[in-house]
Amino acid sequence: MNKSRVLVVDDEELNLEILCEYFDSENNFSLRTAADGEAAWQILLDPAESFDVILLDRMMPGLDGIGLLRRIKETPRLADIPVILQTAADTASEIREGLEAGAYYYLTKPYRRDALFAIVHAALTDAKAHDSLRRRLNDHINSLQFLTQGDFSIRTIEEAGQLASFIAQACPDADRAVLGISELLINAVEHGNLGLSYQEKSTLKLEDCWQAEIDRRLALPDNVAKRVKINFIRSTNDITLRITDQGSGFAWQDFLEFSPERACDPNGRGIALARMMSFASISYEGCGNIAVATIPSDSPKN
Incomplete structure (x- = not known):
C-alpha cells in the first residue's frame, strides 16, 4: 500500500517534534517537514515532490500560513492538495479568513492526536473522492x-x-x-x-x-x-x-x-x-x- 505523503509546516521546533512523533506511530504516512513558509514553498515548487495533504501553521515569520495557502491555491499543480490550517486563532474572523483562502480543514491548537488524524483522514478521503x-x-x-x-x-x-x-x-x-x-x-x-x-x-x-x-x-x-x-x-x-x-x-x-x-x-x-x-x-x-x-x-x- 502506498503511503500518504504529508508536508508539515511549522516554525516551532517543539511542534514539529510532537507531530513527527504522532505520524511515526502511523504506518500509512510518509512525512516531510519545513520550518517556515518559504522553505515549504521551495519544497512544493520542486516537480519531483508531491504531497497528498499539507498541515500548515498559520502564524509564522516571513511568509505566514495564509500567504503560503494563497500561493498553493493559485498554483494549478498544487491547488487540489487539501490544506489543514493549524492555529491558535480563536476568533471567527480569523478562522473565516483561513476557510475562504482555501483551508477547508482546520485544527485549533492545542488539539488531541485523535482530532488530528480524524481531520487528516477526512481531508484525504475527500481528496480521493474528488479525484475519482x-x-x-x-x-x-x-x-x-x-x-x-x-x-x-x-x-x-x-x-x-x-x-x-x-x-x-x-x-x-x-x-x-x-x-x-x-x-x-x-x-x-x-x-x-x-x-x-x-x-x-x-x-x-x-x-x-x-x-x-x-x-x-x-x-x-x-x-x-x-x-x-x-x-x-x-x-x-x-x-x-x-x-x-x-x-x-x-x-x-x-x-x-x-x-x-x-x-x-x-x-x-x-x-x-x-x-x-x-x-x-x-x-x-x-x-x-x-x-x-x-x-x-x-x-x-x-
Whole structure:
C-alpha cells in the first residue's frame, strides 16, 4: 500500500517534534517537514515532490500560513492538495479568513492526536473522492452539452458519484460542477433519505466507520425503496438542478456559509464549498428536502 505523503509546516521546533512523533506511530504516512513558509514553498515548487495533504501553521515569520495557502491555491499543480490550517486563532474572523483562502480543514491548537488524524483522514478521503469524480468525467462524451432536460434518480453514495460525473459533462465547466453536484447528491442520500444527522456523521468520521453505517442504513427495510430525484433543465441563461430527497429536511440556512464553530469538524463544509466553487446560487424549498442549484449555461463560473 502506498503511503500518504504529508508536508508539515511549522516554525516551532517543539511542534514539529510532537507531530513527527504522532505520524511515526502511523504506518500509512510518509512525512516531510519545513520550518517556515518559504522553505515549504521551495519544497512544493520542486516537480519531483508531491504531497497528498499539507498541515500548515498559520502564524509564522516571513511568509505566514495564509500567504503560503494563497500561493498553493493559485498554483494549478498544487491547488487540489487539501490544506489543514493549524492555529491558535480563536476568533471567527480569523478562522473565516483561513476557510475562504482555501483551508477547508482546520485544527485549533492545542488539539488531541485523535482530532488530528480524524481531520487528516477526512481531508484525504475527500481528496480521493474528488479525484475519482474528475477522472470519471473522461468517461462521458462531450455531446452532453446538448442536453436540455432530464430526470434521474439514485439510491446510493456510489450512484451519486456516477451521476454527478455524468451531469457535470452537460455543464460549461465540468471540473468545477462535478464537485458541487456530488456534494448535493451525497447530502440528499445520507442526511435526507438515510436520516444521518450532522453529529452522527461527525462521530462516525472520527471512528472511521461512516461507510459501514451508510451501508447498514441502505439495507434497512424502511430505506430500500427511497430514491433521490434529480431534475436537470437548461434555459438560455442558466442550468438548474432540482434535487429532491425523501427526508424530513434540515436547517439548511446554517450551512450555506463556512461556519467557524464547525471549522474543526471532519464534515459540514460540503454545501458551502459547493456554493462557492460550483454554483451561482443554492436555495432550498419545502422542509429543506429540495435543493435548487443554478449554473450559468453560457460560460464557466469564475
